[in-house]
Amino acid sequence: MHGLKTCLYSGADSTAFFQNIIPMLDYLKVGAYDERLGGLDSPTTNQRFYQVENGLLEDKTQLFRRKIE
Numbered sequence: 001m002h003g004l005k006t007c008l009y010s011g012a013d014s015t016a017f018f019q020n021i022i023p024m025l026d027y028l029k030v031g032a033y034d035e036r037l038g039g040l041d042s043p044t045t046n047q048r049f050y051q052v053e054n055g056l057l058e059d060k061t062q063l064f065r066r067k068i069e
Contacts, residue, residue, distance in 0.1 A: 015050065015057060023055045040064035 031047030
């Protein structure tokens, strides 16, 4: 309507609970933050970041990973 993107963040462990609203989203982030595992920029994270394309989820988590030098 206004050209705004929508993103939902939930500490849920999976996307199953959100199946009915995924078509209304542009992005979905799931997984509770666990300091031991780190956030999206950590290779050990339990969190996942998805882009919604035509009602399907595409995992984009790797785009947040820190580059190791």
